[in-house]
Amino acid sequence: MPANPVDVVVVGAGAAGGALGWRLTELGAKVVCLEQGDWVNPADYPSQRLDFESSLFRGPFHVDPNVRRRSEDYPITKAGTHPPNVLMFNAVGGSTIHWQAMHFRFHPSDFRARTLDGVADDWPISYRELEPYYDMNDRMMGVSGLAGDPAYPLRSPRPTPPLPIGSYGEIAVRGLERLGWHWWVGENAIISEAYDGRPPCQLHGKCTMGCPMGAKASTDVTYWPKAIARGAELKTRARAREILIDRSGRARGVLYYDRAGAVNELLARVVVVCCNGIGTPRLLLNSRSAQFPDGLGNTQGLVGRFLMVHPGRAVTGVFSEPNDGHIGPNGIPLYSQEFYETDPRRGYARGYTLVLGRNTGPLGEFVFGFPPLPWGREHHGAMRRRFPHSVKIVVLADDLPEPHNRVDLDSSLRDSNGLPAARATYSASENSLAMLGHGAARAREWLEAAGAEEIQDSPRVWNWAHYMGTARMGSDPKRSVVDQHHRVHGVPNVYVVDGSSFVTAAGVNPTSTIGALALRAADGIWDHRSEW
Numbered sequence: 258m259p260a261n262p263v264d265v266v267v268v269g270a271g272a273a274g275g276a277l278g279w280r281l282t283e284l285g286a287k288v289v290c291l292e293q294g295d296w297v298n299p300a301d302y303p304s305q306r307l308d309f310e311s312s313l314f315r316g317p318f319h320v321d322p323n324v325r326r327r328s329e330d331y332p333i334t335k336a337g338t339h340p341p342n343v344l345m346f347n348a349v350g351g352s353t354i355h356w357q358a359m360h361f362r363f364h365p366s367d368f369r370a371r372t373l374d375g376v377a378d379d380w381p382i383s384y385r386e387l388e389p390y391y392d393m394n395d396r397m398m399g400v401s402g403l404a405g406d407p408a409y410p411l412r413s414p415r416p417t418p419p420l421p422i423g424s425y426g427e428i429a430v431r432g433l434e435r436l437g438w439h440w441w442v443g444e445n446a447i448i449s450e451a452y453d454g455r456p457p458c459q460l461h462g463k464c465t466m467g468c469p470m471g472a473k474a475s476t477d478v479t480y481w482p483k484a485i486a487r488g489a490e491l492k493t494r495a496r497a498r499e500i501l502i503d504r505s506g507r508a509r510g511v512l513y514y515d516r517a518g519a520v521n522e523l524l525a526r527v528v529v530v531c532c533n534g535i536g537t538p539r540l541l542l543n544s545r546s547a548q549f550p551d552g553l554g555n556t557q558g559l560v561g562r563f564l565m566v567h568p569g570r571a572v573t574g575v576f577s578e579p580n581d582g583h584i585g586p587n588g589i590p591l592y593s594q595e596f597y598e599t600d601p602r603r604g605y606a607r608g609y610t611l612v613l614g615r616n617t618g619p620l621g622e623f624v625f626g627f628p629p630l631p632w633g634r635e636h637h638g639a640m641r642r643r644f645p646h647s648v649k650i651v652v653l654a655d656d657l658p659e660p661h662n663r664v665d666l667d668s669s670l671r672d673s674n675g676l677p678a679a680r681a682t683y684s685a686s687e688n689s690l691a692m693l694g695h696g697a698a699r700a701r702e703w704l705e706a707a708g709a710e711e712i713q714d715s716p717r718v719w720n721w722a723h724y725m726g727t728a729r730m731g732s733d734p735k736r737s738v739v740d741q742h743h744r745v746h747g748v749p750n751v752y753v754v755d756g757s758s759f760v761t762a763a764g765v766n767p768t769s770t771i772g773a774l775a776l777r778a779a780d781g782i783w784d785h786r787s788e789w
Contacts, residue, residue, distance in 0.1 A: 261524065262509075262510065262524035262525050262526050263287045263288070263289045263523070263524070263525050263526070264281075264286040264287040264288065264525070264526050264527065264786075264789065265281055265286050265287070265288045265289075265525060265526065265527045265528075265529060265782065266288075266289050266290070266291065266510065266511050266523050266525035266527070266528050266529070267281075267288060267289070267290040267291070267529045267531055268290075268291050268497045268511060268528070268529065268530050268531060268532055268540065269290075269291075269292065269351065269530070269531035269532040269533070269536065269537075269755070270290050270292035270294075270348075270349045270350065270351060270476065270477075270481065270491060270493075270531075271350065271351020271352060271353060271476060271531065271533065271755075272351060272352070272353050272476060272755070272768050272771045272772055272775070273531035273754050273755040273756075273771050273772070273774070273775040274290055274292075274351070274476075274529075274531035274754075274755075274775075275350070275351075275353075275476030275477075275479070275480035275481050275484070275775075276394060276397070276476070276480055276771075276772045276775035276776050276779070277529060277531060277754055277775040277776070277778060277779045278290050278480065278481070278484045278489050278491075279397070279480040279481070279483055279484035279487075279489070280775070280776050280779035280780065281779045281782065281783060282484045282487045282488055282489040283484075283487060284779070284780075284783045285783075286782075286783060286786075287488070288484070288488075288489045288490070289489070289490045289491075289492065289523060289525070290489065290490070290491045290492065291492050291495040291496075291497050291511060291513050291523065292347075292348070292349055292491060292492065292493050292494075292495060293329050293347050293494065293495065293496040293497070294327075294329045294346070294347035294348035294349065294351075294493065294494070295329065295348060295349065295493040295494055296348070296349045296477065296493060297348050297349070297350070297354060297467070297477070299467065299468070299469040299470075299471070300469065302318070302466055302467030302468070302469050303316075303318045303463075303466040303467065304461065304463035304464075304466035304467050304468070304469055305469055309463055309466050310617055310618050310619075310620040310621060311620060312466055313465065313466065314624070318355075318466065318467070320344040320345075320346070320355055320465075321342075321343050321344060322343065322345060322346075322347065323343055327347070328673045329347045329348075329494065329496070329673075330347055330672070331347075331536075331539070331672035331676065331678060331679065332667075332670045332671075332672065332678040332679075333535060333678060333679045333680070333681055334667040334670060334678060334679070334680040334681070335680075335681055335682075336680060336681070336682040336683075337662070337681075337682040337683040337684040338683075338684035338685065339568065339683055339684055339685045339718050339719075339720065340681075340682075340683060341564075341566045341681045341683045341720055341722065341724075342566075342719060342720050342721075342722040343535075343681070343722065344722035345533060345535070345536075345722070345724075348477070349476075349477045349481060349491065349493060350475040350476045350477030350478075350481070351476070351533070352533070353474070353475035353476050353477075353768070354467050354475050354477070355465050355466075355467070356465070356473075356475075356768060357464060357465060357587040357588055357589075357615075358445045358446040358447045358464060358473050358474060358586070358587070358588045359443065359444075359445060359446075359588055359589050359612070359765075359766040359768075360395075360398070360400050360402070360444045360445055360446040360588075360766070360768065360769045361444065361592075361610070361765030361766050361769055362391055362409065362412075362765070362769050362770065362773075363384065363387075363763045363765060363770050364384070364408070364409065364597065364598075364763065364765075365383070365384035365385075365410065366598060367384075367655075367761055367763035367764075368380040368382065368383050368384055368760075368761075369383075370606075370607065370657075370761050373599065374599045374606045374607060375606075376606045376607065376657055376688075377657050377658055377760065377761045378658070378729075378731065378736070378760050378761070379760070380730065380760045380761070381730060381731055381732045381740070381741035381760075382730075382741055382777075384410070386777070387770070387773050387774065387777060388410075388412075390772075390773035390774070390776040390777045391412075391769065391770075391773045392412070392413050393773075393776050394769065394772035394773045394776055395413075395415070395416060395769075396416060397479055397480060397483075397772075398446045398474035398479050398772065399416050399417065399446065399448040399452045399453060399455060399474050399479065400415050400416050400417070400444060400445065400446055400448075400474075401415060401416070401417045401418060401419055401420050401444070401445050401447055401448055401449040401458075401588075402415035402418075402419050402442065402443065402444035402445065403415060403418070403419045403441070403442050403444075406441040407439070408439055408441065408594045408597065415444065416448070416452060417448045417449045417450045417452055417457070418449050418450065419442040419443065419444075419449065420442075420443065420445060420447060420449050420458060420460075420585065420586055420588065420590070421460070421585065421590075422442060422443075422590040422591055423580070423581040423582070423584065423585055423590065424578075424579075424580045424581050425580040425581050425582035425585075425590060425613075425615075425616075425648065426442075426590035426591050426613065428576060428578070428580055428648055428707050428708075429590070429591060429613045429648060429650075429703070429707060430591065431706075431707045431708065432703045432704060432705070432706035432707025432708070433593060433703060433706075433707075435706040435707075436702065436703065436706050438593050438595040438703070439593055439594055439595045440591055440592065440593045440595075441591060441592060441593075441594075442590070442591050443588055443589035443590050443591050443592060443613075445586060445588030445589065446473065446474035446588070446768070446769075447464065447468075447472055447473045447474065447586045447588045448472050448474070453479075455470075455471045455472060455478065456470050456471065456472060457472055458472040458473070458586050459472070460584060460585045460586065462583055462584050462585050462586065462587065462615070462617070462618075463587075464586050464587035464588065465587050473586070473588075492513075492515075493516075494515065494516035495513050495514070495515055495516070495521075496513055496514045496672075496674055496676075497511050497512070497513045497532075497540055498511075498512045498513055498514060498520065498543065498674070498676060499511070499512050499540070499543055499544040499545070500512075500528050500530070500540070500541075500544040500553055500751060501522070501544075501546075502544075502546040502548055502549065502553065502748070506548050506747065506748060507748065507749060507750050508525070508527075508528045508748060508750050508751045509524060509525075510522055510523050510524040510525045510528065511523050511525065511528060514674045518674065526750060526789040527750045527751075527752065527782060527789060528750065528751045528752070529743075529751075529752045529753075529754055529778075529782070530751070530752070530753050530754070530755070530757075531754050531755045531775070532755065533724050533755055533756060533757070534564065534565075534664070534723075534724025534725050534726065534727045534755065534756040534757045534759075535664050535679050535681055535724050535727070536679070537727065537728055537753055537755055537757040538560050538561035538664045538665075538679070538727040538728060538757065539664065539666065539676075539677075539678075539679040541553045541554050541555065541560045541561075541728065541738075541753075542555065542560055542561060542665065542666050543666070543676060543677065553745065553748065553751065554728065554738050554739070554745040554746065554747070554748065554751070554753075555738075556734075556746075556747065557734070557735055557736075559728075559729070559736075559737065559738050560727070560728055560738055561663045561664040561665050561727050561728075562660045562662075562663045562726075562727065563658035563659065563660060563662065563663070563726040563727065563729055564662040564663050564664055564681065564682070564683055564724065564725070564726055564727050565656040565657075565658055565662070565723070565724075565725040565726040565759065565761075565762040566656060566662075566683055566720040566721065566722065566723055566724060566725070566762075567653055567654065567655075567656050567720055567721035567723045567762055567766075568654050568656060568685045568689045568690075568693060568718055568719070568720050568721075569651055569652055569653055569654065569693070569718070569719050569720055569721055570651070570652040570654075570693045570696060570697045570700075570714075570715070570716075570717075570718065570719075571614070571625075571627075571649060571650070571651050571652075571715060571719075572649070572650050572651075572652075572697050572700035572701055572704065572712065572713070572714045572715075573626070573627065573647050573648065573649045573650070573704075573712070573713045573714075574647070574648045574650075574704030574705075574707065574709030574710075574711070574712050574713075575642065575643055575646050575647055575709060575710055575711040575712075575713070576646050576647075576648060576707075576708060576709055576710060577646070577710055578646070579645050579646055580645055580646065580647075580648065581645070582615060582616040582645060582647065582648060582649070583615070583616045583617055583618050583621075583644075583645055585615065586615070587615045587617075588615075589612050589613055589614065589615070590613050590615070591613050592610055592611060592612050592613060593610070593611040593703070594608075594610050594611075594764075595611070595699075596608050596609060596611070596695070596696065596699060597609065597610060597764055603691075603692075603695055604691050604695075605688045605689075605691040605692045605695070606657070606688055607655035607657065607688075607692070607764065608655060608692070608764050609652050609653055609654040609655060609692055609693075609695075609696045609764045610652075610653045610764045610765055611650055611651075611652060611653075611696065611699060611700060611703065612650070612651045612652075612653050613648070613649070613650060614649040614650070614651040615649075616644075616645070616647060616649060618644075619640060619644050622640065622643055622644045622647065623640070626643060626647070626713070627713045627714075627715035627717075628713065630643070648704065648707070648709070650700035650703055650704060651700075652692075652693055652696030652697060652700060653721060653764055653765065653766070654689055654692045654693055654696060654764060655689075655692070655761070655762055655763055655764040656689060656725075656762040657686060657688055657689070657761070657762075658726050658729070658760070658761065658762075659686060661682070661684070662682060662683045662684065663681075663682055663727070664679055664680065664681050664682075664724075664727050665679075665680050665682075666678070666679065666680065667679065667680040681724075683720070685718050690718070693718060697714055700714075701714060721766070723756065723762070723766065723767050724756055724757075725756040725757070725759035725762050725767055726756075726757065726759050726760070726761075726762065727757045728745075728753045728757035728758055729757075729758060729759065729760050730743065730758045730759070730760055731760065734746035734747065737760075738753065738757075738758075739752070739753050739758055742778065742781040742782075742785075743758055743774070743778045743781070749788065750788075750789070752778060752782060754774060754775050754778045755771055755775075756771055758774065
């Protein structure tokens with residue numbers, strides 16, 4: 258190894274990079290993080306402006322980098338029968354700046370899909386192994402919620418109490434109680450009380466536009482300040498070009514572009530890639546060498562394959578009574594996991610969560626409502642009928658891994674430094690479509706039981722933009738990209754730690770599990786420091 262390498266270089270400062278960077282720094286490692294975005298001043302968040310709703314559809318805070326086109330973004334081509342939504346943000350904090358902060362954990366069964374249901378693969382780790390890291394991540398991020406959900410194993414008390422469900426939640430509970438279905442108040446990475454120097458949520462309902470007060474747990478306000486205070490270095494506007502491999506097959510560091518466009522080499526004993534389920538395979542495929550001519554870790558052609566995105570359906574009920582669904586955090590008020598585990602009588606494997614989704618404002622009603630609101634003379638009457646009278650139930654379906662769903666490179670498009678774009682190809686499986694159909698029917702039952710006067714059910718299949726599985730974990734190098742410690746097979750000092758390493762998608766949001774895995778991976782990297 259050349260002189261003066263750092264211990265660990267982390268690529269990406271989002272949910273995984275923040276947790277892992279902090280933990281390794283706490284343990285004593287010298288950590289440098291490369292982030293292609295920059296710090297974002299909370300005063301610049303669209304949530305501070307009167308036009309906050311339109312900011313998600315235009316301008317520099319648009320959720321889609323293909324539309325946003327900041328210089329730190331990279332283009333993403335979409336393909337397949339159900340092309341994936343592209344919703345991500347490149348900055349310190351990554352997409353946790355825009356996320357809704359739903360903080361579900363996986364269920365124990367999600368780690369054993371092959372054993373229990375004969376589909377997908379088992380994870381090489383268990384829920385119990387991850388449980389202490391779930392708890393650690395909850396404490397670091399700050400989570401509101403209520404322990405005791407019977408759908409899960411017993412867990413520690415939540416750091417802060419649950420957020421109020423409001424009249425919106427009360428309408429939904431009315432239906433669930435009449436049906437006798439499971440439900441529980443939402444667990445959100447949004448604090449309801451002052452916590453760890455951060456103020457509580459003020460229920461402004463603008464979380465996805467960026468939380469200016471820090472009540473929402475983006476990693477730029479949770480993990481990174483603590484990591485930097487302990488000695489971590491965070492280089493912004495630093496885009497990784499490739500991971501460098503020496504003749505022995507070990508990584509020697511990362512080649513990156515700085516903010517001036519100059520190429521720099523950062524030497525490191527360990528390289529950890531935390532660029533999300535699209536950005537990570539893009540970097541690995543761009544990291545070609547004599548040992549890996551098709552991309553780092555891609556000996557079996559698996560890098561980028563098995564993309565999972567959580568397909569979804571939305572069903573909306575219109576009620577005579579108004580509600581406060583547009584007021585309050587975008588994190589969920591409550592959910593039902595009545596249909597989470599496999600039941601062979603339903604005609605598909607695995608299950609889903611029924612999420613009580615928040616509404617935004619009138620613009621959101623106009624853009625996302627189904628059927629579309631009319632223009633002209635009838636517009637205002639139709640708007641008054643639906644806003645604020647709508648209650649939205651969203652199906653969040655488990656997504657089985659399939660090799661034809663993938664991320665690869667699109668050399669016809671380049672980013673601002675000339676690197677090939679990513680291409681994400683996705684088509685929902687017959688299993689997913691059957692699950693969505695079942696979920697939409699149950700959502701209709703729920704709304705009818707709650708007293709909806711009108712139900713709007715769009716058949717459109719969309720997805721939650723949760724990118725998983727593209728550098729999957731496993732014990733068999735012929736069927737996976739990384740081992741149970743997140744180490745790339747055949748490269749002892751390169752790790753992949755983000756949604757890419759997921760073996761299955763589960764029927765819940767992934768960010769809580771991403772953070773827990775990152776903390777566990779950090780401990781594993783530190784435990785193997787004698788090999789550095």
